[in-house]
Amino acid sequence: MGVLTDGFSHVCPNDPEAYARLMIEQKRILATSIPGPKSQAMQQRKLATVSAGVGTGLPVYIEAAQDGILRDIDGNQLIDFGSGIAVTSVGNGNQRVIDAVQRQIADFTHTCFMVTPYEEYLDVCERLAALTPGEHEKRSALFNSGAEAVENAIKIARVATKRQAIVAFDHGYHGRTNLTMALTAKNMPYKDGFGPFASEIYRVPMAYPYRWPTGAEHCLEEAFDGFVAQVQAQVGEDNVAAVIIEPIQGEGGFIVPPDGFLTAAAQWCRDAGILFIADEIQSGLCRTGDWFAVDHEGVVPDLVTTAKGLAGGMPLAGVTGRAELMDAVHTGGLGGTYGGNPVACAAAIAALDSMQEDELCAKARAIEDTILPRLKEIADKTGVIGDIRGRGAMLAIELVSDQVAKTPNAALTAAVNKACHARGLVTLTCGTYGNVFRFLPPLTIAEDLLHEGLDILDEAFTEALA
Missing domain, CATH: 3.40.640.10 (Type I PLP-dependent aspartate aminotransferase-like (Major domain))
Structure with missing residues (x-):
C-alpha cells in the first residue's frame, strides 16, 4: 500500500515538516535496531522521572502514527497489532477525529x-x-x-x-x-x-x-x-x-x-x-x-x-x-x-x-477471516498452540508446553513476543498465566500489513523454538 490520500494539507499548510510527519506510508521500516538509540536515550529519561510502577512493554517512543503503522523517534515504522489495547479502532490519524x-x-x-x-x-x-x-x-x-x-x-x-x-x-x-x-x-x-x-x-x-x-x-x-x-x-x-x-x-x-x-x-x-x-x-x-x-x-x-x-x-x-x-x-x-x-x-x-x-463491524470480520487461517497454520506447524479463540479483530492464541496437560508456557510466549518486537511488530500478551497472545489491530489496517505481521509472527515462533 502506498502513501495514504492527502487529507492533512489544511492542518499544517505552512509547516512542510509537520505535514510530512502526518503522511505515513503504510509500510514497515526498520531504520535501526528495536529499540533504536534515540528511544534508548528516551527510556533513560523515563527511568529517571517516571515511577517504576508504570511499566512499558516495548520501549520505543512514538512520534507519529496512522492506521496500522506507528513511527518512532528513530525513524522505525512498526506494524501495530495492539491499537493501544483496543483503543485506536478507527485508526490513528482518522481525519474525522x-x-x-x-x-x-x-x-x-x-x-x-x-x-x-x-x-x-x-x-x-x-x-x-x-x-x-x-x-x-x-x-x-x-x-x-x-x-x-x-x-x-x-x-x-x-x-x-x-x-x-x-x-x-x-x-x-x-x-x-x-x-x-x-x-x-x-x-x-x-x-x-x-x-x-x-x-x-x-x-x-x-x-x-x-x-x-x-x-x-x-x-x-x-x-x-x-x-x-x-x-x-x-x-x-x-x-x-x-x-x-x-x-x-x-x-x-x-x-x-x-x-x-x-x-x-x-x-x-x-x-x-x-x-x-x-x-x-x-x-x-x-x-x-x-x-x-x-x-x-x-x-x-x-x-x-x-x-x-x-x-x-x-x-x-x-x-x-x-x-x-x-x-x-x-x-x-x-x-x-x-x-x-x-x-x-x-x-x-x-x-x-x-x-x-466505514462499516467497521464488517472490517473486523474480514480481519478475522485473514488472521484465523494463518494462526491455524502456525499452530499445526509448531505444536505449541493449545487454543485459538476470539471473534472479529479480537483474537488470541494460548501457548502450552504440553498439549495433553495444557501446561501454560509463559516463557515461550515472552520469547515470541520479544522476537516480534525486534522485527517491528507490536504485539501484546495477556492471560492469567501469561501465556496468551492477543491480536487487536486497528480496524482500518491494510490487509497487506496484516499478512506481513502474520509472517513476522511465524518467523518469531521459528526463532523462539530453535
Missing part, C-alpha cells in the same frame, strides 16, 4: 458538565442509547476511563436494587481502582500489595471451554449450574445487586464462553432481580464484528460499560442502562470534573461516525 477535535478545541476545552453543560455530551449519550442493545428507554453517564465506568455501574446497581453484593468471574479484569481491583481476578501486577480491597465482591468460575475440567463439551451446562449454585450457597440471590462479566474476557486471556452461557446468565439474573452488567470496554464498538460482543447471542444487558475505542484515542468512558436504573441515583451522585470532556465527546461522535460509515 482530527477535524472534530480541532473544531472543539477552538470553541472551548472545558467547562465541567456539572457546572455549565454542552451539547457534545448529549450527542454521545444519544448515540450510546441508539447503539447499545435493547429497545428500552436508556440513560448514560460519561467518565474518563474504563475503571471509572465499571465503578459507577456498581454504584448505580447498588442504589437501584438496594442490595450490596456484586458477583464477578475468574480471569476477569475490570480496572485498577480499589473497587475494580477487587473485581479483577489476576494478582500480579494488578493487585499485589494494594489491599485491603472493597468488600461484598464474590467471584465464581468462568466458563472457559479450553480449560474446563471435564472438557469443552460440558462447559456450558456445568459452568452455568456451578455459577448459580455458588451464588445461591455463598451469597444468596436476594443479596446480589449485579453480576458483571466481560462477554469476551480481555486481560484474562480473551476467554470466550460457550454460546448460550451469556443468555442463560442474563435470564437467571432477570428472574432473580439481579442486574446483568456487560463490561464491553475492550470487546465493544465493532471490535468483535458486532457493535457489542453480547450481540452475538442477542443478550440485552441492564447496564453496559464502554471506553477504549469509544473516542478514537481520547479519554472517554460511559455507563449506559435502563432509564429507571440510571435515574435511581440521586442528583449529584454521578459525575466528575473531567467526565464527558467536550473535546473527548467531539472525538467520540467522529469515531462513531467512522465506525458506521
Whole structure:
C-alpha cells in the first residue's frame, strides 16, 4: 500500500515538516535496531522521572502514527497489532477525529458538565442509547476511563436494587481502582500489595471451554449450574445487586464462553432481580464484528460499560442502562470534573461516525477471516498452540508446553513476543498465566500489513523454538 490520500494539507499548510510527519506510508521500516538509540536515550529519561510502577512493554517512543503503522523517534515504522489495547479502532490519524477535535478545541476545552453543560455530551449519550442493545428507554453517564465506568455501574446497581453484593468471574479484569481491583481476578501486577480491597465482591468460575475440567463439551451446562449454585450457597440471590462479566474476557486471556452461557446468565439474573452488567470496554464498538460482543447471542444487558475505542484515542468512558436504573441515583451522585470532556465527546461522535460509515463491524470480520487461517497454520506447524479463540479483530492464541496437560508456557510466549518486537511488530500478551497472545489491530489496517505481521509472527515462533 502506498502513501495514504492527502487529507492533512489544511492542518499544517505552512509547516512542510509537520505535514510530512502526518503522511505515513503504510509500510514497515526498520531504520535501526528495536529499540533504536534515540528511544534508548528516551527510556533513560523515563527511568529517571517516571515511577517504576508504570511499566512499558516495548520501549520505543512514538512520534507519529496512522492506521496500522506507528513511527518512532528513530525513524522505525512498526506494524501495530495492539491499537493501544483496543483503543485506536478507527485508526490513528482518522481525519474525522482530527477535524472534530480541532473544531472543539477552538470553541472551548472545558467547562465541567456539572457546572455549565454542552451539547457534545448529549450527542454521545444519544448515540450510546441508539447503539447499545435493547429497545428500552436508556440513560448514560460519561467518565474518563474504563475503571471509572465499571465503578459507577456498581454504584448505580447498588442504589437501584438496594442490595450490596456484586458477583464477578475468574480471569476477569475490570480496572485498577480499589473497587475494580477487587473485581479483577489476576494478582500480579494488578493487585499485589494494594489491599485491603472493597468488600461484598464474590467471584465464581468462568466458563472457559479450553480449560474446563471435564472438557469443552460440558462447559456450558456445568459452568452455568456451578455459577448459580455458588451464588445461591455463598451469597444468596436476594443479596446480589449485579453480576458483571466481560462477554469476551480481555486481560484474562480473551476467554470466550460457550454460546448460550451469556443468555442463560442474563435470564437467571432477570428472574432473580439481579442486574446483568456487560463490561464491553475492550470487546465493544465493532471490535468483535458486532457493535457489542453480547450481540452475538442477542443478550440485552441492564447496564453496559464502554471506553477504549469509544473516542478514537481520547479519554472517554460511559455507563449506559435502563432509564429507571440510571435515574435511581440521586442528583449529584454521578459525575466528575473531567467526565464527558467536550473535546473527548467531539472525538467520540467522529469515531462513531467512522465506525458506521466505514462499516467497521464488517472490517473486523474480514480481519478475522485473514488472521484465523494463518494462526491455524502456525499452530499445526509448531505444536505449541493449545487454543485459538476470539471473534472479529479480537483474537488470541494460548501457548502450552504440553498439549495433553495444557501446561501454560509463559516463557515461550515472552520469547515470541520479544522476537516480534525486534522485527517491528507490536504485539501484546495477556492471560492469567501469561501465556496468551492477543491480536487487536486497528480496524482500518491494510490487509497487506496484516499478512506481513502474520509472517513476522511465524518467523518469531521459528526463532523462539530453535
